[in-house]
Amino acid sequence: MTPPPTHAADIPPTVRRLEWLMLGLWIAAVLAATVQQGITHQNNNFLIFRAASSHLLHGRDLYAAYPALHFDFYKYSPTFALLFLPFAALPFAVSMLAWNLVNAGALYVALGMVLTRRAALIARALVFMDMLGSLQNVQSNALVTALIIFGFAGYERRHTLSASLAVAAGTSIKLFPLAGASFAIFHPRKVRVGVALVLSLLALLLLPLLVTPAATLVAQYRSWRAIEAVDALERGFTVMQMLQLLLRQDWPNWPLQGLGVLLLVAPVLVRRDRWTQWGFRRLYLCSVLVFCVIFNHQSESPTFVIGVAGVAIWFASLSHPDRWVWATLAFVIVCTILASSDAMPRAVQRAVFDPYRAKTIPLILVWIILQVQLWKRRGVAAANPYSGAAVAVQHNEPSV
Numbered sequence: 001m002t003p004p005p006t007h008a009a010d011i012p013p014t015v016r017r018l019e020w021l022m023l024g025l026w027i028a029a030v031l032a033a034t035v036q037q038g039i040t041h042q043n044n045n046f047l048i049f050r051a052a053s054s055h056l057l058h059g060r061d062l063y064a065a066y067p068a069l070h071f072d073f074y075k076y077s078p079t080f081a082l083l084f085l086p087f088a089a090l091p092f093a094v095s096m097l098a099w100n101l102v103n104a105g106a107l108y109v110a111l112g113m114v115l116t117r118r119a120a121l122i123a124r125a126l127v128f129m130d131m132l133g134s135l136q137n138v139q140s141n142a143l144v145t146a147l148i149i150f151g152f153a154g155y156e157r158r159h160t161l162s163a164s165l166a167v168a169a170g171t172s173i174k175l176f177p178l179a180g181a182s183f184a185i186f187h188p189r190k191v192r193v194g195v196a197l198v199l200s201l202l203a204l205l206l207l208p209l210l211v212t213p214a215a216t217l218v219a220q221y222r223s224w225r226a227i228e229a230v231d232a233l234e235r236g237f238t239v240m241q242m243l244q245l246l247l248r249q250d251w252p253n254w255p256l257q258g259l260g261v262l263l264l265v266a267p268v269l270v271r272r273d274r275w276t277q278w279g280f281r282r283l284y285l286c287s288v289l290v291f292c293v294i295f296n297h298q299s300e301s302p303t304f305v306i307g308v309a310g311v312a313i314w315f316a317s318l319s320h321p322d323r324w325v326w327a328t329l330a331f332v333i334v335c336t337i338l339a340s341s342d343a344m345p346r347a348v349q350r351a352v353f354d355p356y357r358a359k360t361i362p363l364i365l366v367w368i369i370l371q372v373q374l375w376k377r378r379g380v381a382a383a384n385p386y387s388g389a390a391v392a393v394q395h396n397e398p399s400v
Helices: 011-040 046-056 080-083 084-088 092-112 117-136 141-156 160-173 176-188 192-211 214-231 239-247 254-271 280-296 301-316 323-337 346-357 360-375
Strands: none
Touching: 011 092, 011 117, 011 346, 011 360, 046 080, 046 084, 046 092, 080 084, 080 160, 080 192, 080 214, 084 092, 092 117, 092 141, 092 239, 092 301, 117 141, 117 214, 117 301, 117 323, 141 160, 141 176, 141 280, 141 301, 160 192, 176 192, 176 254, 176 280, 192 214, 239 254, 254 360, 280 301, 301 323, 301 360, 323 360
16 A cells, blocks of 8 residues: 655645755765765774675675774674675775765665655655765665664555565664564554564575575674673663663663663553554654653663654644743754754753763653653644545545
């Protein structure tokens, strides 16, 4: 089933011009980040990705130190090293351009899958700075964000296999996108989704067998588990870090992360009467995106594109935001989006945002708001936009 068409005649010329302007801005960001990180110098993260593909082919430990090639360690899955092979085969700057295009392009399209054209324009503008920051660090966060949204949109369209592959692909890059599997709660055929998801994860897990022996792959996964166990002690830009700074207690991460999972899914499991509401389901998507930052112990500044995308979808989907919503958005823009940019005075960054991870606070506030809205007995009553039915409330039909 496909979403209802959006006729070009229904789109004001101003919106169309702004869409072209926004697209040009995103393309310019891709080019600028590529020049900065791929031509003026060779970005270390990208060196790690390229080296990992070579190490996988030659049976070397992906997670060992290779100081002659790059500093820091590779921390993604063996599957990611395999899927990165096409980029590793190209010249450095060309491969980075292709990688940045994939990341930015996927996120650009994904936002249009859950929002109207007008709303998607707003969301793309809000997420632009963090998208650019992710590109400048040559990371996969924009792509991971898109894969989470693709999973949600796929399950909404009842495209069970493609949605499950999107969730599995995100999980094969970074583990926390597995939270997208919870979108299957709304699917009428949960057993089918479960089977598709397990098979997708298993297929991607074993995919490196195409280029490496089974014993070597098992050893790679053992090394990955070991390095992830060390990273599990970190707190990143998270709720766990905020509590540690506030209470001065060195608690492990997993109890708070487990509590976070329960708080995330509780309103969805209880408010079954709202499952038919498109606005409710999309609100849960926003909650998952923010959750993937504030409870992810490996979150860092470039990771925030994931949470900011959740904020952007939430705000852009509102037809008439209240004053407190505008105030909340301003808080996010100033203290999260601009916190790590040149617009924020360096003295403030060093005194507040760096030592106290203060850019996490606005996202925590938004997540609390989202959870409260999910718990409400009444919400936005909207027809399923993927069934071909007209959506009468808040312009909830997706644009593509």
